Amino acid sequence: MKIMNMPKLLALVGGLTLLSTGAVAEEMEAFRDWRAGCDNVRHCTALSLPKEDDSSIAYLRFERSAGADAPAGLVLRVLGDWKTPSVPLGLKLDGVSFPVSRQAVPDESGTLSLTFQPVEVGAFLDAARKATQLSVDVPGMTATVSLSGSVAAVLWIDEQQGRLDTTSALIRKGKGMKVPAALPLPVTTAKAGAGTLSDADKKALTTAMREALTRQGEDLCEDDEVLIDSDEAWPLDGGRHLIGLACSRGAYNLTTAFWLIKGKDVATAKPVHLPHGESDTDNTLVNADFDPKTGRMEFFSRGRGIGDCGVIGSFAWTGETFTRTGLSMMGECRGIAPADWITLYRSSVE
Structure with missing residues (x-):
């Protein structure tokens, strides 16, 4: 059984060679x-x-x-x-x-x-x-x-x-x-988020972000109550906020799009640059999880429900951008555990 989004997965793999910053x-x-x-x-x-x-x-x-x-x-x-x-x-x-x-x-x-x-x-x-x-x-x-x-x-x-x-x-x-x-292992210093947001503040930010996208004519995220309940927002350093809107859901994959805003003004929103995202817009990740206590973002795009194929990756917030810190994948669904998948990028995160 092949991965369901194999064309995108193959495009992802092909892009790795072009985007590599190392000598190999x-x-x-x-x-x-x-x-x-x-x-x-x-x-x-x-x-x-x-x-x-x-x-x-x-x-x-x-x-x-x-x-x-x-x-x-x-x-x-x-x-x-x-x-x-x-x-x-x-x-x-x-x-x-x-x-x-x-x-x-x-x-x-x-x-x-x-x-x-x-x-x-x-x-x-x-x-x-x-x-x-x-x-x-x-x-x-x-x-x-x-x-x-x-x-x-x-x-x-x-x-x-x-x-x-x-x-x-x-x-x-x-x-x-x-x-x-x-070659030397790249080192990334991750910055934790600043403080916490109340549920009411999160709701206000994510609602405002969705309304801004609608005004701009963007149809990236589906307007569905179940998805909206999965929207999130986190405070970062320097008065900025990270907003994650749940855009689409499958049987075992949830796609989230991310924006950075200054303060709480969604008019300043800019898509987060996440190399090797899973769609045509590189600010989206599948089954993503951001931990504000560590400043780390992880994702796991499953090729099927049991999770024996797909793409696993991670990023770290540096205070300026999200930097890729890890990537591994398995292109065929054959029962191979994620821990054994082929690693294509690794780094040390401090």
């Missing part, structure tokens, strides 16, 4: 049954995609930071509902056993996780060059993971991190020793 473009690439991407500091991730009709879901997540000495990580996830502290499993690559010396551990949701040891990662990737499928046997269930595209995905990551033909490459090794270091 943020990208996500498809390699048959695998997806791979790197963020703004050259941290790269690759994911296997379970089949759309799989009843037993398992997937592999590979990741590696930039720099010659950065280790490669590989984790196997198996979805289920195991209640025991650990679960025995067997791994086979095209029918040939791949030895692991420990059991998988379920998390709070029951998903099993097996983290490969460093020596196992290299051995697994070497074996995967000749294999097409990983079979995972657990009590009462067998799941499969396609390896089609896995080698190409890791080779692409080696290329993005400048490892090709070096001793630290995982696929195309060489004698080279020079590998670019990770």
Whole structure:
């Protein structure tokens, strides 16, 4: 099942490369049954995609930071509902056993996780060059993971991190020793809001904002009582206010548009610039949540109700603008948890 707003999602991904401010473009690439991407500091991730009709879901997540000495990580996830502290499993690559010396551990949701040891990662990737499928046997269930595209995905990551033909490459090794270091992590200082607003003041501001849009002939936000009840306003520093109007609602997505105003005068309203918004107007976000105590804004545009695909991102109020602080995504709805999605932008927020 594809994401419902896939055209907009693909446009979003395409825009990332154009909008990148670092030396490395943020990208996500498809390699048959695998997806791979790197963020703004050259941290790269690759994911296997379970089949759309799989009843037993398992997937592999590979990741590696930039720099010659950065280790490669590989984790196997198996979805289920195991209640025991650990679960025995067997791994086979095209029918040939791949030895692991420990059991998988379920998390709070029951998903099993097996983290490969460093020596196992290299051995697994070497074996995967000749294999097409990983079979995972657990009590009462067998799941499969396609390896089609896995080698190409890791080779692409080696290329993005400048490892090709070096001793630290995982696929195309060489004698080279020079590998670019990770880029510095951007640092953003977030500013908290100033004070609080009463419910009456919030209602007055949001009502005035909607009336101003109507006078201007704007039809961005639907005029619906249920949506209006979700309108919000927050005081920021310097006497400014942030207004969020609920513009449209779906089964599991609420789209909100944001404006900044001086004092309480909606005539001064300016759309908040939010790069990578989800519509033609970049002051809108889906399932957004602003915390005035921290000055941070988060959003989660769901591709479907269970939240196994879509876009997750965050911004921080700096006192002048909202700066992007994080972005991760999953373009296909295949049961992959948001924590495992491919990160395309990261930063440190103080």
